[in-house]
Amino acid sequence: MKHLIIALGLSLGLSLGLMPESQAESAEVTLTGTGCCAKCKLKQADSCQNALKSGDVVYLLEHNAVSKAFHKNLCSGTKAITAVGAVKDVDGKKVLVATKISLAGDEAKSDAPQQFAGTGVCTKCVSKITAQCQNGIIVDVGGKKILHFIEHNDVSQAYHSEVCQGPKATVVHGKVTEVNGIKKIVATKIEVAPKKEAKAEKKEAAPAKTVAASAVTLKGTGCCLKCELGKSDSCQNALQASIDGKETLIIFAKNEASNGFHKNLCSSTAPIIAVGTLAKDGNQSVLTASSIKLQEKKTLTGEALCLKCELKKSRTCQNAIRVSVDGKEHLYVLDQNKVSRQFHGQVCQSTVKVSAEGSVAEIDGKLEFTATAIKAQ
Structure with a gap:
């Protein structure tokens, strides 16, 4: 009899809704307000959790799969959001079990797909930035050329042959994110920029931007x-x-x-x-x-000569210096700067021993020398 009375008491308590932890969830509602992190912004939680302030009421969002996926938009910041779900009371706090969360108003517009027109490149082969091939696009932003990386999804991989080994005018459709100053596009469509058709009317051509x-x-x-x-x-x-x-x-x-x-x-x-x-x-x-x-600063001591008159390697006169190192000859071609041009009269149609000060650069396997001083020995 005693057990029967206890069982009846528990049944009656349940039927009257006397469970202490939480009340039954309400019907589904749509709330709009300021979204933020309950830990980082409100200091009301020990771990990151979404929260929504609508009017004077703060709703904690239950940390389900929907809320977890959206948290990157709110951690360490605030945004206008809209959330759909059921509200329940837990220990005196309003908790929203969200089935959908989205950015609202202007925030939603900024998250909408965009179109980017610029120069498509391979960030490995062309820009020399990454160790692996990946698409990127150089876009004009406020007069500055900014490289946007393109996430290497199926859309990006299918387009890569267009820009690997060489840049190409490109149009990218997708959403952009920015992390630590690096812009990244999740592309939904990438295409070669269409060529502009010439108009029938004769107008003075404007320079392409x-x-x-x-x-x-x-x-x-x-x-x-x-x-x-x-x-x-x-x-x-x-x-x-x-x-x-x-x-x-x-x-x-x-x-x-x-x-x-x-x-x-x-x-x-x-x-x-x-x-x-x-x-x-x-x-x-x-x-x-x-x-x-x-560039490497260097002093050259050797034989100055003319690339055209002496070596027949140029259609125009240009100075060069032939240097012997350990029995091997190296030819340095001099830039046509003021120092080199003023000295040319001494080597045109003849050769002369010289000492030259300047800087050297190797370009495409050729040694090029920018002279700051040349003296005949």
């Missing part, structure tokens, strides 16, 4: 765009180089290679050699460097 990048090795005088040239409000590497006989100013895109090298150029100049991809932004040349290093 962006021209596909090409892999190059450049040398010249490295300097700071702000400290040396006064052409920028912030420090940025630049290169003064001779391209096709024309003095050209090239600006380095701010990436890991350029930022790490800047200490060599801030408030000073130095002869440098850079490897990377060169693109046009309007009339400005922009180099996304994968490698930058100082």
Whole structure:
């Protein structure tokens, strides 16, 4: 009889909803408010957990699979969100068992798929940044060339043959994220940028804003765009180089290679050699460097001669110095700078023993020398 009374008491308590831990879940509701982390932002939990503040009420989101998957959007930050689910009371706190969570308002727009047009590259073969082949796209953002990595999913892998070994004008559709300053696109579609058709009307052609990048090795005088040239409000590497006989100013895109090298150029100049991809932004040349290093300073002692008149290796006159080291001859081709041009009268149609000061760079297996002084011996 005693056991029967106890059983009846428990049954009655359950039927009256007297369980102390929590009440039954309510019908499904839709809540909109400010989402945040209950640990990082509110200090109301010992471990990371989503929370939603709607009006004056704070709802803790039960840490189920839906909530866990969404937490990356809220940890250490706040965003406007909408959550769908059932509300229950647990120890005096409102707990939402979410079946769906999404960004709301402007936050949702920023998370929407976007279109990116720029120069598609392989981050290994072209940009020399990663150890494995991976797609990337160089996009103009506020006048700056920014490399966006593309997640190596099926869409990206299918497109990779278009950009491996060479850059190509590309359009990417997808969502972008940024972690520690690195932008990454999860692509849903990638395609070669369509060529613009010429209009029937005759109009003066405007320069293209962006021209596909090409892999190059450049040398010249490295300097700071702000400290040396006064052409920028912030420090940025630049290169003064001779391209096709024309003095050209090239600006380095701010990436890991350029930022790490800047200490060599801030408030000073130095002869440098850079490897990377060169693109046009309007009339400005922009180099996304994968490698930058100082040229080796060197004194050459040997025989100066003319590449055209003496060696028949050039269609135009240009100085060179032949140096013998351990019985092996090395030929250094001199840049056509002011020092070299002024000395040319002594070697055109003849040879002369010289000593030359300057810096040397090896490009495509050839030794190139930038002379700062040349003296006949």
